[in-house]
Structures are given as structure tokens and as C-alpha cells.
Amino acid sequence: MVRNNRKVRTGRVISNKMDKTVVVAIEWRQQHPVYKKSVRKISKLHAHDPENRCQIGDIVNLMETRPLSKTKRWRVTDIVNTDDIRVMSPEQVEVLEDDETKQNEEAQVEATNSAGKEPEESGQADASSDEEEPASTEEEENN
Template sequence: MERGRRKVRVGRVVSDKMDKTVVVAVETLVRHPLYQRTVRRTKKVKAHDAENTCRVGDKVRIMECRPLSKEKRWRVVEIIERGKRFDVVPAVAEEISDNG
């Protein structure tokens, strides 16, 4: 899977609205230089998903690749864990629309 010095990251899919592209939030832990406290940093990157298999909430492994478009420089290597899909229950949706 590792090809030379290509970076590999793990993150969560936060958007899958584009065709063959997903937005992945990658978290890193960084030590604050003055206060020596560990701070969580989140960066959102666009990754190529050739088969459109990723969904919002999925935990994915992405690998750096050549530029595929103006903002896409990563591709999805594998889906580590499927995210939970929450569907609206029809009875609850009717109650909300009746009360609202």
C-alpha cells in the first residue's frame, strides 16, 4: 500500500455530495509551544473516490497522489469502518410536521 514517500492519513468523511469526490476531515494532535497542552487540529481535504462508495461518517484511509484537479491531491485507499446512517422514521416525521 505504501508507495515511496507518499503520505497516508486516516479521517472521517464529512461530505459526499460531489461525483467521485469526498471531503475527509483529518485530525492531528499537536503540542502547543507555550502551554505544552495537546491540541486537536482538523483539516478538511478533498479525496478521489472512483466508485462513489464512501458515505458520510465512514472512516477512511487516504493516500497522497498526483494532482487530480485544482484541489484534489488525495485518493481513498480503503474504507476502514462504515458510518452509522440515521434514517428519519415516518411516524416521527409526521408528528414534527403536524406540531410545526
């Protein structure tokens, strides 16, 4: 089978929720006809991924193929680069939040324990400073 005349594209996987199918964003630029500014355009292509290897964020090569479904006309030939940032499931996020909240609660408890002694002293200082402030405002009003 001759595959020399088939189109080849490179793009980033933006969705892999379907079985054996990924959505790949292909970015390209086109000059605006009136303003002559280079405008960024994004095409979303549905591609066949028979082994479900692609993850969101991966850079993949696509090759044109025969129609596989209503919208699939491309297939993934290889994964060029895998993205280090992965989408986490809600269960993983909850576990991370639990760990962070425990650490935050411990830090707040320590802060209140150590700060519990200081507010008494600073509370007395605040009371004396409150008495001084109204006197200064009365002097300003008289001037």
C-alpha cells in the first residue's frame, strides 16, 4: 500500500474520553486578508488510537486515512512527546486536599498555641493605644 501522498500533521491531544479515539488540536497561522496580521487558528481533528495510549497533553503525529467513522479521518502514527502534567482524577485531588488541609490545621493549631500567650500582652498594649488615639483626633478637629 502506497502511503506517500497522505497528509501528515503534528498536534497536542486535548481529549481522550472516547474509546480508541482522541481529539487533537492542530495549531496553524493564517494572514488576515485585510489587516495582514498573522492570526492563530486551531483545528480539532478526531484520530484513531487503537491501543488507547495517548494521554491529554501528549504531542502526537497523525496520518490521513480512510474514513473510520462520521468524524474520524486520521490515525495516530506515534507519540512524539509526553506531557509531564497529567490530569488527575477527582479521587486523587481529594486525597491531596485532605493532606493539605491536615497540614494547614496543624499549622493553625500551633499558631494559636504560640499566639495564645502573646495576645494578652498585646491586648493590654492595644487598650492603651486606643485611649491615645481619640485624644489626637480631637486635637486635629480643633485645628
